[in-house]
Structure formats: structure tokens, C-alpha cells
Amino acid sequence: MASFASKTGPVRxxxxxxxxxxxxxxxSSFLKNFQPDVVCFQELTSSSVEFFEKALxxxxxxxxxxxxxxxxxxxxxxxxxxxxxxxxxxxxxxxxGGSGNLPTLILEDEKTIWRALLQATVKKDSQFFTVxxxxxxxxxxxxxxxxxxxxxxxxxxxxxxxxxFVLAGDFNAPRGREIFTALASRYxxxxxxxxxxxxxxxxxxxxxxxxxxDCLFSTPQYEVSDVRLTDGVSDHLAIxxxxxxxx
Numbered sequence: 001m002a003s004f005a006s007k008t009g010p011v012r013x014x015x016x017x018x019x020x021x022x023x024x025x026x027x028s029s030f031l032k033n034f035q036p037d038v039v040c041f042q043e044l045t046s047s048s049v050e051f052f053e054k055a056l057x058x059x060x061x062x063x064x065x066x067x068x069x070x071x072x073x074x075x076x077x078x079x080x081x082x083x084x085x086x087x088x089x090x091x092x093x094x095x096x097g098g099s100g101n102l103p104t105l106i107l108e109d110e111k112t113i114w115r116a117l118l119q120a121t122v123k124k125d126s127q128f129f130t131v132x133x134x135x136x137x138x139x140x141x142x143x144x145x146x147x148x149x150x151x152x153x154x155x156x157x158x159x160x161x162x163x164x165f166v167l168a169g170d171f172n173a174p175r176g177r178e179i180f181t182a183l184a185s186r187y188x189x190x191x192x193x194x195x196x197x198x199x200x201x202x203x204x205x206x207x208x209x210x211x212x213x214d215c216l217f218s219t220p221q222y223e224v225s226d227v228r229l230t231d232g233v234s235d236h237l238a239i240x241x242x243x244x245x246x247x
Contacts, residue, residue, distance in 0.1 A: 009242075010124075010225070010242040010243055010244040011037045011038055011085070011122070011124050011129050011131075011242070011243040011244075012034065012035060012036045012037045012038075012240075012242060013036060013037065013038050013039075013040075013131065013166070013168070013240065013241045013242070013243050014031060014034055014036045014038075014039045014040070014238060014239065014240045014241075015039070015040040015041075015042075015133060015168035015169065015214070015216065015238075015239045016030075016039070016040075016041060016042070016233060016234055016236065016238045016239070017041075017042040017043050017135070017170040017214060017234060017235070017236035018041050018042070018043055018044060018234045019043050019203070019234050019235045019236070020043055020044075020045050020048075020068070020071060020072055020075075020077070021045055021047065021048050021072065022234070022235075023203070023233065023234045023235075024048060024051060026232065026233055026234070027233055027234060027238075028051075028052065028055040028056065030230070030232075030233045030238060031055075031056055032055070032056070034240055036056075036084070036240070037083065037084050037085050037122070037124065038081070038082065038083050038084075038085065038120075038122060038129075038131050039052075039056070039058065039080075039081070039082040039083075040079070040080070040081050040082075040118075040131065040132075040133035040168045040169065041079060041080040041081075041082070041133070042079050042133065042134075042135040042169055042170040042236075043077065043135065043170075044062060044077075044078060044079060044080040045068070045072055045075045045076065045077055046062060046064065046075055046076035046077075046078075047072070047075050049062045049080065052080070052082060053082070056082060056084070057084060058082040058083055058084045059082065059083050059084075059087055060080055060081075060082045061080065061081045061082070061087075061090050061092070061118060061120065062076075062078060062079075062080045063078050063079050063080070063092045063116050063118045064076040064077065064078040064102055064114075065077060065078040065079065065097075065102075065113050065114045065115065065116055065135065066078070066102065066103055066104070066105040066112055066113045066114065067102050067103065067104045067105060068104075068105045069104055069105065070105060070107065076102065077105065078116070078135075079116060079118050079133050079134065079135050079169070080118070080133075081118050081119070081120050081131070081132075081133055083120060083122045085122040085123055085124055086122065086123045087120050087121070087122055088121045088122070088123060088128065089120065089121040090118075090119070090120045090121075091117075091118070091119045091120070092116065092117075092118050093116065093117050093158050094114050094115065094116045094117075095115055095116065095117060095151055095154035095155045095157075095158055096113075096114055096115040096137065096147075096151050096154065097113075097114030097115065098114055098116070102114070108140060110137055110138060110145075110147055113137075113138075115134070115135070115136065115137055115151055115155075116134065116135075117132055117133075117134050117155060117158050117159070118132065118133055118134070119131065119132035119133075119162065119165065120132075127245055129166070129222075129243060129245070130162060130163075130164060130165040130166070131165065131166045131167075131168070131243075132159075132162070132165050132166070132167045132168075133167070133168050133169045134155065134167070134169040134171070135169055135170050135172075136148070136151070136152075136155070136169065136170065136171040136172050136173060136179075137151045137152075137172060138172040139172065142172075142173075142174050142177070142211055142213075143177075144173070144177060144178040144179055148172075148173065148179050149178075149179075152179055152182060152183075156186070163219075163221075164219045164220070164221035164222065165218070165219055165222075166216070166217070166218045166219075166222050166224060166243055167187065167215075167216075167217045167218070168214075168215065168216045168217075168239060169214070169215060170213060170214050170215075170236060171183070171213055171214070171215045172213055173213060174211045174212060174213055175189070175191070175212035175213075175215075176212075180212075180213075180215070183215070183217060184217070187217035187218060187219060188217060188218045188219075188220075188224070189215065189216075189217060190216040190217065190218055190224040190227050190241065191212060191214075191215065191216055191227060191229070191239070192227055195212060195229050195237075196210055196212060197209060197210045197211055197212055197237075198211070198212050198213055198214035198229060198236055198237045198239075199211055199213075199235070199236060199237070200231045200232070200233070200234065200235055200236060200237055202231065202232070203234060203235040204235040204236070205235070213236075214229075214236050214237065214239055216239055216241060218243075220246070221245060221246055222243055222244070222245060222246070223243070223244045223245070223246050224241050224242070224243055225241065225242050225243075225244070226240075226241060226242045227239065227240070227241045228240050228241070
């Protein structure tokens with residue numbers, strides 16, 4: 001199978017909340033055009049893990065968070081991390097749930113969704129890069145809940161064990177509010193200020209919400225540049241960026 005990894009230069013990175021299996025061909029077409037080295041997915045279904053491996057020529061890793069019997073009966077729903085570069089280490093850790101049987105999704109019941117951090121270390125030329133993704137705890141209106149506060153503490157505890165990293169995902173916590181601000185106080189927010197939402201008004205069921213909830217954070221060792229948000233891919237805008245290491 002073909003690989004889209006570039007031979008030199010920065011790591012070409014993408015992160016997309018793909019809304020299950022609703023936009024598979026749009027997502028794969030977008031990524032084939034961008035030619036990423038590493039891709040992070042949120043709302044990835046178990047049934048499409050192999051689809052993206054074949055379509056993109058990448059090694060895929062999937063971490064389930066719930067079983068969705070509502071829109072995708074019998075399908076596991078979670079986060080994914082794909083790499084066209086050699087992968088030297090993969091870590092999958094839950095900061096909510098993670099023991100016993102995987103829960104079955106009940107809408108608006110956060111207790112039926114485990115929350116997790118999926119990370120990998122990849123090698124580009126002679127350098128190693130650690131990238132991670134999560135799909136954070138949700139509230140129905142973008143406000144801050146006590147569960148979000150508790151889950152954030154546990155997530156940050158997991159991140160404290162990782163020396164340096166780039167973290168992307170759907171945080172369900174709008175920029176400017178409590179949870180996002182807590183993250184941005186510890187890690188660099190790499191989404192340019194000119195972007196005021198990460199919701200695609202043409203695809204999202206709620207329309208044109210002005211909420212920047214898809215994030216791209218980094219620790220000081222990394223330089224994240226050429227960050228762009230692109231519509232027409234899924235119900236959330238696709239994030240792309242170039243990642244280098246500071247000398």
C-alpha cells in the first residue's frame with residue numbers, strides 16, 4: 001500500500017472529528033490531497049479503522065470509548081491515531097472509565113462514554129515526535145461542568161507523565177471559557193486567533209455555532225506552524241499543521 005509520508009522537512013499533521021462514518025470519502029479525499037505524516041481522528045468507528053489504513057496507507061491505532069447502538073448499531077466509537085512514519089511507541093490511557101465492559105451510549109449521559117488519551121511517538125528522519133489526541137467530556141451547551149473539571153485534572157495528570165508533546169482533539173470546551181483557559185495556561189494554543197469557530201455550519205446539526213472547541217496544543221519543544229482550518233470535510237473543521245522540533 002502507498003505511503004504519503006514526505007521524506008524530509010516537518011511532520012505534516014492533521015486532526016479531524018469525522019462524525020462516525022458519515023463523511024468517509026470526503027475525509028479520505030481531503031487527507032490524500034494534504035498528504036499527512038500523522039492523522040488524529042475523533043468520533044472514529046471500529047468499522048472504518050481498516051478503511052483509513054487502506055485509503056491512506058497508514059498504520060492505524062484505535063481506542064474505543066463507547067458502543068453506539070443509536071446511529072451505528074453494534075459499532076464501537078472512539079479516537080484514532082494513524083501514522084505513515086515508523087511508530088516506536090503507542091500509549092492508550094483512560095482518564096474516565098476504562099475498566100469493566102465498554103458502556104453503551106445513551107445520549108446526553110456522559111457516564112456512558114469513557115474518555116481517553118491516545119498517543120504515539122513517530123520518527124521523521126532522525127527525530128522523534130510525540131503526538132496525542134483526545135475527545136474530551138461534553139456539556140450540552142458549552143458551559144463548564146463539575147465532571148469536566150474532574151476529568152481535566154485526570155487528563156493533565158496523564159499529560160504530566162509525557163515530557164513533550166503535541167496534543168490535538170475535540171475538547172468540547174470553547175476557547176475563552178474555563179476548561180480551554182486552563183489548558184492554554186499550561187500549553188501553547190496553536191489555533192490562530194482569526195478562526196472563531198471549528199464547527200462547519202454546512203454539516204453540523206446545530207448549524208453555524210461560533211465555538212472554537214477543536215484544539216491544537218503543544219509544549220515548548222515543538223514548533224507548530226502553518227495551522228489551517230478547512231471546511232467541507234466533516235461537521236467539524238479539519239485542522240492541519242506542520243510540526244518541527246526546536247533546536
